[in-house]
Amino acid sequence: MSQTEDTYQPPTRGELTGKAIRQAIVRIEQGRPKVIKPGRKLSIQSVAEEAGVSRATIHNNHPGLAERIRESGNKAARTQRDEKISSSKS
Known part of the structure; x- marks a missing residue:
């Protein structure tokens, strides 16, 4: 058996949250959000609710x-402005 098979670690809570x-x-x-209303702009608030x-x-x-x-939100705002x-x- 290889070392990686012997030392499997399940993902941590932080890793699962990040995912x-x-x-x-x-x-x-x-x-295609599952929780929030479709068409909502990308923001920390909308991501937090969705996650x-x-x-x-x-x-x-x-x-x-x-x-x-x-950065994504700023990019969208710049595109709309332009x-x-x-x-x-x-």
């Missing part, structure tokens, strides 16, 4: 995911 948050982000980005965790959990325990959410500007110039 739930990542899955919530993907579902919201794809427009079944608190906003504080995302901020305090998963800062990398919080940053990913903020579309508005280009349509007003036409």
Whole structure:
């Protein structure tokens, strides 16, 4: 038997929470959330509701995911702003 087979460790609670948050982000980005209303923008609040965790959990325990959410939200806002500007110039 190999070493990895002998030392299997089930995922920690934090790892499971991180996975739930990542899955919530993907579902919201794809427009197919299970908990929140479809069409809601990607935000820490919407991801927290979708994942079944608190906003504080995302901020305090998963800062990398919080940053990913903020960047995605900012990108969407910039895209919307740029579309508005280009349509007003036409």
